[in-house]
Amino acid sequence: MTRTIVIGAGIVGLSCAYYLAQAGKTVVIVDPTPEGDKASFGNAAGLAVTECVPAGVPGLLFNMPKLLLDPLGPLFLKPTHVRSMLPWLIEFQRSSSKKRVLEIAPALAALNDRTYADFAPILRDLEYEQHVHNKGCLVLYNDESSFEKDRFSWDLKAQHGVRFERLNSGEVRELEPDIGPRKQFGVLEPDWSHISSPKQLMDRFLNWAKDQNIEFIRETAVTLERTQDRASVQLGNGDLLEGECVVVAAGAWSKSLAASIGDKCLLESERGYNTTFRTPGISLTRELLFAEEMFAVTPIVEGLRVGGAAEFAGLKTPPNFERSHALAKLASKMLPDLQTDNGDQWMGHRSATPDSLPVIGQSPKTPCVHYAFGHGHLGLTQGPTTGRLIADLVLQREPVIDPKPYGIDRFA
Ligand SMILES: Cc1cc2nc3c(=O)[nH]c(=O)nc-3n(C[C@H](O)[C@H](O)[C@H](O)COP(=O)(O)OP(=O)(O)OC[C@H]3O[C@@H](n4cnc5c(N)ncnc54)[C@H](O)[C@@H]3O)c2cc1C
Incomplete structure (x- = not known):
């Protein structure tokens, strides 16, 4: 054969x-x-070529208890699942050391640096080239001091050739007028793109x-x-x-x-949720990442997709769409004119390694x-x-x- x-x-x-x-x-x-x-x-449609920093970074474990306090927050471990994923969690902790992160980042960057070259023939044969929107990604922070707290990750990105530009409040709104007043600082990553629709x-x-x-x-x-x-x-x-x-x-x-x-x-299923609002009432040009709240908003052909969450509950537990509601609520706070009726909810399994x-x-x-x-x-x-x-x-x-x-x- x-x-x-x-x-x-x-x-x-x-x-x-x-x-x-x-x-x-x-x-x-x-x-x-x-x-x-x-x-x-059902993913967030991002060609996230700038993401060479792993999920586990030095200091994250210190913040984890705070993240876990909110049952509908960005990170959730189902209590009955924790025991079976202990080896994964231990390896996650090991992989979050500075030494390991400095080894992991170049390996992620090596893959990401080839994304456009290796996607090109596929997009050509699928006649989908015009559906890649090279508009960058806008990462939003409450203020400059919260950006400074992520300094380690941004410095690491810079070391791997990732381009980014810091933006003040006015510059953020010039790019995306529908962003509400809570976010006063932004970082534009011009090399990121999004596609019209993963489906x-x-x-x-x-x-x-x-x-x-x-x-x-x-x-x-x-x-x-x-x-x-x-x-x-x-x-x-x-x-x-x-x-x-x-x-x-x-x-x-x-x-x-x-x-x-x-x-x-x-390998664990890291379950993510999103809601796609068919008539959002606002329009965005590019993908937005809300840094403190850890969720993404992408304009796709089906509407405005609001998604995120990292829920560790295995492959068989039914979805908890309260998480999609919580994300939609957060999005309304950040994008005050967003209309949240007509939303289609979805949950998907990311296949997650600890490193x-x-x-x-x-x-x-x-x-x-x-x-x-x-x-x-x-x-x-x-x-x-x-x-x-x-x-x-x-x-x-x-x-x-x-x-x-x-x-x-x-x-x-
Ligand atoms: C909320 C969310 C947002 C995301 N946003 C982004 C993003 O913006 N950018 C990005 O790059 N990535 C994103 N991702 C991650 C990305 O979607 C996944 O990494 C990617 O889709 C994984 O593709 P895959 O082919 O490995 O797996 P899947 O898409 O899960 O496909 C696996 C396939 O294997 C089949 N299968 C399973 N078991 C068997 C079996 N035993 N025998 C035969 N077939 C089997 C399934 O039916 C399925 O069709 C996101 C993920 C989520 C959940």
Whole structure:
């Protein structure tokens, strides 16, 4: 069997399929619900190429108790879930040390720096180029002193070549007149972009794959089989699917597939929420990030998308849409003319590693298995480069970037 099996039809799986197909591989995609509503369909639409600072930074653990006090605040750990995620939390703490953060940032920057180059051929083939809006991102602070508290992160970004410009209150409103008086200081990151609609992009990507005669198998991959020169996937319907290579790109659901061939990784679902207001009554030009409150607002074709939250409650707990309400309430305070009727709520699972680095590369145990998951907040941004890198590794070409920092063996 010379086909390559890709498990998962999110932005990461489709990007892998794209670059493998471009290299002449016959690709089969396994996904029970390819036209789904997972993270790739409902995210905040940002090509967040400036985000080279991991979630865990020195000092964050000190602030965590305060963040956890509000049950509808930006961070929530479901009490009954904490025990099972203890190893992840311990590794998160270890990864938040200054030494580790200084190692992680260049690895994130290496992926982000390739985003536009590796997205370009995909956007061209999907005829979606005109839907990338190079308007930058505006990060908003209460005042300059709150910006200074984030100095470590901004200095780190500057060290990695991220461009940004500080803006006073008047300059912020010149760019975005609908921002209310609470935010008196801003930082513009001009290299960030947003797309018109993650769902539109995914729909076009799926159509492109079908036009290329890429076969879709609408089944769940249950386990991988361990062989040296052949890859096998046990499907939910009992069939055994064989190929020359398997790429695991099942987002937050990837951990058990890796475990089935003995590859350990630390992966949690970091659940995010948003509401898309169809008739917001205000208009924004670019994505806004509210730094203290930790949420984002993006103008997309479906309306104004208000989202954020990091809820750790596992894959099976039903959504708590009170979180979307809380975010909408916050947004109304920051954008006083926002009309919050006609909102569509959504929850999605980010696949989160404790060091904010994705897992990309070959299985140390089974060479014909490759991993492509764990992109956390940056899967839309880093998906295409992940696809390119996976194709390089499968084809044993010179990799476009050094894959070492992303290897699953870091969890061994
Ligand atoms: C609220 C929110 C806002 C975000 N904003 C941004 C942003 O602005 N910019 C950015 O870059 N990123 C953002 N992200 C992150 C980004 O959406 C994700 O990192 C990205 O979509 C992950 O893509 P994926 O293909 O790995 O996973 P997913 O989109 O989750 O897709 C995984 C696929 O695998 C399938 N699958 C699962 N298990 C199996 C199995 N056993 N067998 C077969 N198939 C399986 C699922 O059906 C699904 O189709 C955001 C995420 C959230 C939740």
